[in-house]
Amino acid sequence: METKLSDLKSGNIATVTKVAGSGAVKRRIADMGITPGARIEMIRNAPLGDPIEFKVRGYLLTLRRSEAEDVMVSTEVQR
Amino acid sequence: MTVRVALIGNPNVGKSVIFNNLVPGARQHVGNWPGKTVEKKTGKYRYKGEEYELVDLPGCYSLTARAVDELVSRTYILEEKPDVVVDIVDASNVERNLYLTLLLMELETNIVVALNQMDVAKSKGYTIRTEALASRLGVPVVETIATQKVGMEKLKAAIENAAKSPKPASLTYPSDIEDLIEKLVTILSADASLVTHHPARWLAIKLIERDKEVLEMIQETTLDSKIEEVFA
Numbered sequence: 001m002e003t004k005l006s007d008l009k010s011g012n013i014a015t016v017t018k019v020a021g022s023g024a025v026k027r028r029i030a031d032m033g034i035t036p037g038a039r040i041e042m043i044r045n046a047p048l049g050d051p052i053e054f055k056v057r058g059y060l061l062t063l064r065r066s067e068a069e070d071v072m073v074s075t076e077v078q079r
Numbered sequence: 080m081t082v083r084v085a086l087i088g089n090p091n092v093g094k095s096v097i098f099n100n101l102v103p104g105a106r107q108h109v110g111n112w113p114g115k116t117v118e119k120k121t122g123k124y125r126y127k128g129e130e131y132e133l134v135d136l137p138g139c140y141s142l143t144a145r146a147v148d149e150l151v152s153r154t155y156i157l158e159e160k161p162d163v164v165v166d167i168v169d170a171s172n173v174e175r176n177l178y179l180t181l182l183l184m185e186l187e188t189n190i191v192v193a194l195n196q197m198d199v200a201k202s203k204g205y206t207i208r209t210e211a212l213a214s215r216l217g218v219p220v221v222e223t224i225a226t227q228k229v230g231m232e233k234l235k236a237a238i239e240n241a242a243k244s245p246k247p248a249s250l251t252y253p254s255d256i257e258d259l260i261e262k263l264v265t266i267l268s269a270d271a272s273l274v275t276h277h278p279a280r281w282l283a284i285k286l287i288e289r290d291k292e293v294l295e296m297i298q299e300t301t302l303d304s305k306i307e308e309v310f311a
Contacts, residue, residue, distance in 0.1 A: 024145050027143060027145070027288075028141075028143075028145075031140060031141040031143065031178070032140065033174075033175060033178065057172075057174045057175050058172050058173075058174050058175060059172050059175050
């Protein structure tokens with residue numbers, strides 16, 4: 001099922017399908033290793049739900065909720 | 080003749096520890112990059128009778144034109160053309176760190192990879208096939224544990240070796256991208272001053288990425304319209 005990265009719950013693992021958005025932010029997100037095919041795990045929310053911490057490519061990355069909304073992921077587990 | 084060496088790597092990979100191991104404290108010089116509030120640390124050391132000047136570039140994840148520290152590193156490599164670029168890779172997080180390595184290879188730098196924090200990698204249960212990594216990348220890879228001064232002599236030897244027989248790194252992309260690169264390189268090569276300062280292939284790759292700084296650079300030349308035709 002395809003969903004927004006920002007909608008994952010703690011412990012959910014997904015595969016990145018698409019990075020929307022444009023310009024600097026899109027480039028930055030790709031630079032941080034969030035590219036189609038990358039496996040990403042939602043770790044936890046900050047107390048007010050923003051930002052969100054993820055694990056991707058073996059390290060922890062924190063994104064603003066608005067940035068995570070631009071990333072589409074598939075929650076079907078791919079092995 | 081002084082060999083000029085640049086140190087680069089992601090933040091928190093032990094870059095400064097390696098710098099401090101190679102250059103005795105009294106021989107370090109700390110200042111700022113001209114016009115930037117980014118610290119510039121330089122220093123000299125001797126190895127086998129040769130003098131080496133080391134520059135500690137700002138820690139960065141990427142080499143875009145958008146962040147000051149990244150641009151400082153990129154501009155230094157492009158314009159100062161150091162003899163050797165030492166890329167410090169966190170062995171406990173290789174996948175993340177190799178991204179910068181590939182960007183440095185695109186810049187056709189003469190790279191030595193220092194696989195640092197090997198102790199942390201080991202404690203995480205990782206085994207790294209260092210030789211396989213070196214042969215796949217086509218660049219020398221040295222294992223180090225900077226905090227324990229392990230691998231420093233090997234690193235100095237690898238830097239010496241790279242300085243004596245420079246071998247610019249290269250990366251090959253899938254054929255559709257290579258075709259596009261080739262077309263752009265042909266056009267770019269017409270501007271001699273442009274390609275003496277920047278590798279034509281690198282400019283082509285950055286044009287495909289729509290890199291802000293490179294696009295502006297091209298707008299100042301007469302090649303602008305020809306390049307837009309390629310993308311049309």
